[in-house]
Amino acid sequence: MCTGKCSRVVGLGLLPLALTCIVCNLLLCFPDWDTQYVHEGGKLLTPAVLYLGGLVGGGIMILIPAIHIQATGRQGCCGNRCGMFLSILFALVGLAGSVYAVSVSALGLVYGPLCQVLESNGSLGKWEQPFTQDELSEQSYLFNTSTWDTCAKPPGVVRFNVILFALVLAASLLELLLCGVQVLNGLFGCLCGTCSKKRAEHTQS
Template identity: 55%
Template sequence: MCTGKCSKCIGISLYPLALLSIICNIFLFFPDLQTTYAKEAAEGLYRLTDEIKLMGGVVGGGILVLIPAIHIHSTGRQGCCGNRCGMFLSVIFAAVGVAGALYSGTLSVIALIYGPVCRLENGDWIRPFMNSTPSYLGESEIWSTCTEPENIVEFNIGLFSALLVAACLELLLCGFQVLNGLFGCICGTCSHKEVA
């Protein structure tokens, strides 16, 4: 496959992953699909994990991948970006995408390891699984430790896992685009009307 067409495919593939990352991160602000916890967190109460507030899905897996995806996609077209210079720029943009995917993926892994913030039976809001051994992920019988928000453990595991998968795919695609862009910069984009 020609480097220009490959860039176009990579760019198109990055769009839904960036959108998925943004949507998952936004949903994480509303456990139990309630706005109460986000409002209380905004007031300084400990209701959401720091990984949610750092917005790895919106900033890292979302914006820092979406902007490169637009340029990478445009390098696959004939015209202003479908040339050696455009392919070189796609390498730089893809590197930004790699950084964004790493940011999102790292926060997702940390959130999965430490677990959610939830209310215990005694009324305290803490991260009860933060130092648990073995990991709480495989011990579903202890998830009932969290009394509020309802099903918070499953909610966090599902959304942070989706963020992690999206980040891994974004990392692979952007990493491949770095190689594709370097090859396209050296050899050209295979377009008939290539501009030097």
């Protein structure tokens, strides 16, 4: 596969991953599908949600590079050595964004959601992150679903956060891989070309 075709595949692969990160981050703002949690600056939202790892890091910082990277696989102004050099720079931006998204989503999974806890007497307690001390225990809350009922409000917020943060983490890891591939591919494209001239000559003949 020539470097131009590889860029096209990488660019097309990044687009749905970026959209996945954006959608997941936006959904994380509405636990229990309720808009009340975004009021007052989102003080009732999990801190990792407000870091916008999926929206900014895995989303916008990937979406823009993906458009250019995909364009280098076509004939035209981007399908040349200069376009390939620019694709390296865009891929580096994508790498930074995906690393940020991985870090934020990992934090969201490790420390768990912000929620109103259920006290031992059955009453509602204060808003906190009840799983932040799990690193001191033998087993993380992620593998001990019986502890998820500790969070009473928003209902089902632990499962909600785990699923969406896991999706952002998986998507951003794939973005990290694809952007790394494009850095190498762009380097070869700068040195060897994109095969666009060969394709054009073959079409004309």
